[in-house]
Amino acid sequence: MNYNRFLVLFCCLSLSENVLAQLPPIFDQARAQTAQSEATVRRFLSPVKILWSTGSIARSDQLLKPGNGQADLSGKGVCSLKSGATDKPSLLLDFGKELHGGLQLVTGQWKVSKPITVRIRFGESASEAMADIEPKQNATNDHAIRDMTVQVPWLGKLEIGNTGFRFVRIDLVDPDTELLLKEVRAIFTFRDIPYTGSFRCSDTLLNKIWATGAYTVHLNMQDYLWDGIKRDRLVWVGDMHPEVSTINAVFGYNDVVPKSLDLARDITPLPGWMNGISTYSMWWILIQRDWYLHNGNLDYLKQQKTYLVGLLNQLIQKIDEKNSEKLDGTRFLDWPSSENAKGIHAGLQSMMVLSLDAGADLCRILNDPETARKCDAAVARLKQYVPDPNKSKQGAALLALSGLVPAQTANKDVLAVDGAQNFSTFYGYYMLQAKAKAGDYKGALANIRQFWGGMLALGATTFWEDFNLDWVKNAGRIDELVPEGKKDIHGDCGAYCYVGFRHSLAHGWASGPTPWLTEHVLGISVVEPGCKAIKVQPHLEDLTFAEGSFPTPYGVVKVKHTKRPNGTIQSDISGPKEVRIIR
Template sequence: MKKNVLITCPLVLLFITFCQDIIAQSRATWIWYPGDFEIWLSNNMQNRRTDRGTFFPVFWKFDSHYPLIDFHKDFTLSAPEEVKIYAEGIYNVKLDGQPLEGAPQQITVPAGKHRINVKVFNQAAVPAIYISGRTIASDASWLVTFEDKEWIDETGKTSDISATTWLNAGSWNFNSPAALPSACKLPVMPQSAVNVQKNNNASLIDFGKETFGFIKLHGVKGTGDVTLYYGESREEALNAKEAITLDRLSFQQQQAKDSVMPLSKAFRYVNMVTTGSVQVDSISMLYEHAAMKERGSFRCSDEEINNIYDVAKYTFHLNTREFFIDGIKRDRWIWSGDAYQSYLMNYYLFFDSATVSRTMLALRGKDPVTSHTNTIMDYTFYWFLGIYDYYLYTGDASFIRQFYPRMQTLMEYCLGRRNKDGLMEGMPGDWIFIDWADGLSKKGEVSFEQLLLCRSLETMKLCADIAGHQTDAARYNQYAAALKRQLFDLYWNEQKQALVHSRVDGKQTANVTRYANMFAIFYDYFNPQQKVAVKKSVLMNDSVQQITTPYMRFYELEALCALGEQDYVLKEMKDYWGGMLKLGATSFWEEYNPAKKGAEHYAMYGRAFGKSLCHAWGASPLYLLGKYYLGVRPTSPAYATYTVEPVLGSLQWMEGKVPTPQGDISIYCSTKEMKITTVEGKGLLRFRSKTKPVCKTATVISKGGDLYELTMGAAATYVVNYQSVKPEQHAKKK
């Protein structure tokens, strides 16, 4: 009885109602047609690029958002409810199919079962709504369409709209009525220069490291011009003719005022040159960033590796913006090949799935498909591979079900461009990129492109199954199996013990490159004997053309790690990424060739300072150290099952965290002890030991030789005492 009295107490009822209102309001968010905000935002972001002060647009087709969207949801209410309505655009509201007068900002929904429809038009920005009531709230469960297929006959009766395609609404983090999606901006924070050198009418301002943001001039007065030359290097900032980015301003003011530049730029140095009587008291910057939270971490016994990890982290922070971009100075665009690597790094540092899905949607755009992604054949395939990994790491099947039609139309575009032998070959308008490498042939049927298509078809088989399209799944599976057979029938060369680079006029070329061979290793396309052969004939063979970009070093070192060569890869990291640090790099570059000297390192694309000194693909140690040294990787979607396979290489100890959807897996590993703290899901610890390992809380199983396994439960800590196998001992066993 006391319980009933409490429930019917007016004060308690008032408190419960208040709490329900707060809960409904807190879960309400701005919603839109899925993918439209991502396209609109990416259009705005990518069109901020300038070159010597000139607008520099992308090379590919831009899509746009749908300007008219219908939103609806059905509700069953136990009591009448006041609902507030906010919209970006002009709108009307229907309750149970009946239009309400004007554009109401608040409506009363009676008790019972009802449907709310809101139709919004906005040509300039994405049509979006924010609905908030006691229990009614706009969220991803609302359904949306860009064409409702409704019509009204001569009697006033509305048509059947069962042919309308409804999707779940898109959303992000705009969780209050005032947080308008159209006003989306990254946060900024003030930062000061570390050094200023003045010389007559010029000042060279050094911010100490590579950075990104808006230059702010303090106390500007007088009449004259101010020109700002930005430089990732001192040499670039001081070269007025060759600096890639600049700002030119004119002033005529008696009172000292502050001035903030209209566009954010990448720089370490800024060379300010003034004319006339204009004076500037000082210069600072507003650092623009994505405010990402780091969840992954890595520390080890080698301080140089720790430094490489820290600079890789900073490089990745700078290139993580509204989307994952390629580099912060020159392009500032979303390139699919660059973004694919960023997804993988993200899973081991931020685990921010929203930025991954947002970037994939921006890259895909809309139908019809008129060219490859970014016009690059391999970049189209990377888009599919990104979805494969996205599902493996996050388990987000709803994304695949929602966007399967866009996956399918893009894949059908690719399949429609195969030649008579069922192989991909460059057609007019296709850019076959692969890598920046001198003299790399793109003629004929390149093995690398066939391999990427094969993996993309395997992705489509997976996605078709999830989306419930079994006929499609069977067809894509058949295509993938046939192409894999062709890959080995047409490109494997027994004498060279490798996949050759290409076929021209139906015949193998003599050239062997690293690309298809190293991908086939970590995709597990080779049998064990072929892996050993390719390791010797290609990966460890200096006569095969060397790779000089971090972009492809990423995959080369991944292949070597997959073959157990962590000790060798550690030395390569110290040589390659450490080489950049020895030259004073504060972020990692687009390309690094140790044979170059001085300012030669800054040149690319025929320009003295064309190279990006802060490029996303330079941050790959984040991924390599997380996946192949700490050794954590999912083996089923969302880490329902996963392996932890720590490999020290030549390190004495290492420790770190790897983020998952359920929390962070913690690892400590020395030559004598391992300590693993797990999350939800079933883990498998796999390791090598010279002696029989001991774990007091679990059973260690011998798998033969020096290999052992231990099954780990959820949310537990396991301590294993063992004796690590030295790299050279392991190498001999192979």
């Protein structure tokens, strides 16, 4: 077939069924439509800084300039890396903030038209990008390849990588070679969606914390709602709860949420537990309740009825004659509490109450009064037995939120002890929620500043899989090479499954302050499904003002709260006519 005939054929693909039937599968129309509907986009970003270099390198500052992704014959504006017999040049690039995606290298015209071998290392911290894969600090290629040796073409372009990173190290591997790099750009892959929710107040640290939580979740909104963009690129249902709370406060409806909830349901036939963890199936119920409350999509909720009712009946069977939970599967709240069996038991008892309460509400909406009655009866039984949290802030928070223990008691005896010590990135959200229920907004704001602000003080641009205030002592920043005598906060710290560099520095479950600040400082809470009624009750504490917006299915609600000299608050609120505002 000559070239002109091929063009005619290609232009007629959408018109001729006979032609379509003769083409190979790559031209299948349904598959092409699927490809066109992918949610993510790609943007190209140049590095903002060369953090380190060694060896013979010239014109490296050219790599900081915006590029066009096109090799050319001009020979202008190219960075030269020259190796000798044993000396090999390397450089470390900083792209300024955590990104999801890969790397594009555009090359120049060196003397011999053959590929050149380079080693590429991605890192969420500067020290991770400098690390080898070895056991000492646990740098890995788990879930996503961050350390690879590849060949780059002569006068061409190579795109590699699919991970979470901020830093990239490039090493010239071949000896006695000159590598010419016209451009090295990050391929930033993300959902191009507006931040319709917003938050701003008189404390710039809180503003940065709100935005960082929002951005952390945004990065994890990929094909599905992941928990981490470097490691744990999976749908972990419990981890989704704070993420979905953030999505509700920042983005409003996004199809990544029901898509991920449905995946978890479809790959977990009952009596299995989602992700093998009983609490994660219970978090699925709580997310369904919250998602319906914010979006009001009854048709979607009806699609969950069969599975939901089966799961609720399964949970009801997990109560013994002493009215105590007897859950099987992995007994897990979060990693920092995983060695406190009594604390976990208190948390599981509380999660049973929370999820069965939510299930009863959903069943009444779904016109299933019989299952709702069973759930109510089970909750009444569970409330007759109150476990000891054993000083676990995770367990105490859930006891307070479920009403098994007065929130003021849980806060005084456990949550408020030693400030943000023994907080965790995942369950910190529920600790903050319990403190709000106890009326301790001042203490919660102090915890946010100390704990999540502590990550920002170490150079974070996204919130981490875990963080421990004990790690901070004598620790270097993640955006610098660790100075002599300092601890590497990334490579030297971590625990459980996230020891050393395996530790994810962009984990969506750590975003809790974002929805918390919207709910309790801006004071916005949804009280009728589909945001048909919203209550606004701000708590400014030491702030002089707070303002922001909140997405609803009908448009954006805007609020501004200003503290008067006498301590009272002036509130200006506006929103769509379909949304009833309760003050």
